[in-house]
Amino acid sequence: MKEPFWSDSNHPSAMHRRDWLRLVGLGGAAAGLGAWPTNEALPADVGEPGGFQSSILAKNKVQENRANPTIVNGRVIQPQRELAVLHRTDVLVVGGGPAGVCAAVAAKRAGADVCLVERYGHFGGLWTGGLVLLVTGHIVQGGKQVCQGIGEEILRRLDKLDGAIINRRPGVDPTVDAEAVKYVMVEMIEEAGLRVFLHSWCADVILSDNKVQGVVIESKSGRQAVLAKVVVDATGDGDVFAAAGAEFEHRSHNIGLVSRLGNLDRVDPEKAKQAPKPRLLGGPTPVPGVNWVNMLGPEEDGLDVNVLSRLEMQHRKFIWRHVQKIRSTPGYEKVYLMETAPQLGVRITRVLRGLSTVRLEDLKKGTKFPDVIGVGGASGGNHGPWQIPYGTLVPVKVDNILAAGRCISAEIRMADLVRLIPNCFVTGHAAGAAAAVAVQDGCPPRQVDVAKVQKILRQQEAYLGEPA
Ligand SMILES: Cc1cc2nc3c(=O)[nH]c(=O)nc-3n(C[C@H](O)[C@H](O)[C@H](O)COP(=O)(O)OP(=O)(O)OC[C@H]3O[C@@H](n4cnc5c(N)ncnc54)[C@H](O)[C@@H]3O)c2cc1C
Structure with missing residues (x-):
């Protein structure tokens, strides 16, 4: 390499x-x-450079239209409040993970005006912020590569940058470098010309007559509205469809914390023979000497802030102490904890109840759907490709909203396949194309002409399986 x-x-x-x-x-x-400030320090430099500038932007600024919550009879009451409209768009994608980025780029390439809202300062979701570096199952049994289209384009771009280890053989999954993914996603988003709001947490939806009209975001700029004709919920946790009152299942799953270890290329092989090999050394990444270490963690509720707070602290202590054990093993003294993921590894929380559902029985039977929008894969599975119908993205109730990624409608037994990164690329790509068609035809997503969505997906090099 x-x-x-x-x-x-x-x-x-x-x-x-x-x-x-x-x-x-x-x-x-x-x-x-x-654009780089003249005497700004570059990342490798040490110390505080001079020459920073600052100015006062406002003094004693009073926010208008702001009514604070108050306590009435021991209960906190939030009064009615007018919100500024930050932006209006055709398609709004909430969540910039693997599904959301594919959705936003697909919708824009299909001709819609698109805005992408993300709570953190980078794209990639669990793939980057969660340090989940393994892209499992984009090639299925029989050597068929089912994840094509925009997801495959991301992998190809990473490959060009040496930001991924890619071996296109069944059972050999690509491993990526998170920083390279973040970079490639910025590149693709800028090339597409998307409007982006980072550091913006979607806190609510704007709803009238059971139709989503946009969302409310919270950021350092305050609480603002973004209005849209169609919203794609790519938050992974279904935050948007839940706020809109769509039906869903609330599930628990294993919650872990991924980490990276450095200096694995500096293990002394002679000394290492003196003791058993330490556990949890992880798998290689594109950065020499650096491994990523996955963690299963306990099965808990990823929507409970008490659980999330406890697990963050518990996992960090476990990882630190375990790395000290590794370092006390002969030959492994130079190995160190490079980083823990900034984002906790929440696998599944809310799962949409959709017009149709990804079912194990369909996977076993190899069911072909007339409204197929993508094909799923799994690494090492003893089955072939499985088709994903459009209805899995569409809520039973509530209009103008589509789900994408790990929160689409799926049986519990299928959730662990649906949430794999390549399958999130595929459903994100499809949701973006469908949202663009809904806008162009002026109809709600449940009424889109799926043949038009399929046409766009094929034009954008997605794989929709063998014909029925
Ligand atoms: C520990 C762990 C190990 C895993 N291992 C593998 C593996 O080996 N191989 C594999 O293929 N998959 C693996 N996965 C699964 C995979 O990482 C995820 O299922 C996949 O990243 C989901 O993509 P997504 O786009 O649906 O959601 P996410 O990656 O969760 O992205 C959602 C995005 O939405 C943003 N967001 C969320 N809520 C809001 C909000 N309210 N407002 C604004 N933005 C919001 C988030 O910040 C994030 O950027 C693993 C997952 C975990 C947790």
């Missing part, structure tokens, strides 16, 4: 300033540094 772009030692901070500038597109501007 070629050396990754950052490396002439094993640590990303060793990336040369010139390479870094070339990478972020400032190569030509290196002398004047273009």
Whole structure:
């Protein structure tokens, strides 16, 4: 394998300033540094540089139309409040994970005006923020690659950057570098010309006559509205469809915390023979000497803030202490904890009740659906590709909203396949195409002409399986 772009030692901070500038597109501007503040320190530098600027933007600013919650008879009451409209769009995608990014890019390429809202400061969801680096099952038994279209495009771009280890054989899943994924996603989003709001938590929906009209976001700018003709819920947890009153199942699942270990290429093989190999060393990543370590964790409720707070702390303590054990094993003294994922590994929470459902029986029978919008895969499974019908994205009740990714309608036995990253690419891609058709034809998503969605998906190089 070629050396990754950052490396002439094993640590990303060793990336040369010139390479870094070339990478972020400032190569030509290196002398004047273009948009980069002139004496700003680059990441490898140490210490506080001078030359920062600051100005007062407002003094004693009073926010208008703001009515604070008060306590009435021991209960907190939120009064009616007018919200500023931050933006209006055709298609609003909430959640910038694997499903959301594919949905947003697909809808824009299909001609819709698209806005993407994400609670964190980066894209990729659990794939990047959760450090889930393994893309499981985009090639299924028989060597068929079922995840094509925009998901495959992301992998190809990563491959070009040496940001992924890709071996296109069945059972060999690609492993990626999270930073490369974040970079590629920004590149694709900018190329598509999407309107983006990062650091924006979708806190509510705007609903009238059972139709979603947009969402309410919370950010450092306050509480604002984004209005849309169709909303795609790609939050993974179904935050938007739940707020809109759609039916769903609330499930518990294992909640873990992924970490990365460094210096695995500096293990002393002679000394290592003195003791049994330590547990939980993880699997390789595109960064030499760095492994990612998955964690199953206990089965708990990923929507309960008490659970999330407890598990964050518990898992961090466990990982730290375990790495100290690894370091006390002869030969492994130089291994270190490079990072724990900034985001807890919540696998499944809310699952939509849709017009149709991904079912194990259909997988076993190889059912072909006239409204197929994608084909799912699984690594090492003893079955072939399984078709995903459009109805799995559409709530039974509530209009103008589609689900994408790990929260689409699926039987509990199928949830562990549906949530795999390639399958989230596929359902995200389809939701974006369907949202664009709904906008173009002025109809709710439940009434879209699925043949038109399929046509767009094929034009965008998605794989819809063999004809029935
Ligand atoms: C520990 C762990 C290990 C896993 N291992 C594997 C594996 O080996 N292989 C594999 O293929 N898959 C694996 N998965 C599954 C896979 O990572 C996820 O199912 C997949 O990332 C889901 O994609 P998504 O886009 O549906 O949701 P997510 O990746 O969860 O993305 C959702 C996005 O929405 C944003 N968001 C959420 N709520 C809001 C809100 N209210 N407002 C604004 N933004 C919001 C989030 O910040 C996030 O960016 C694993 C998952 C976990 C947790």
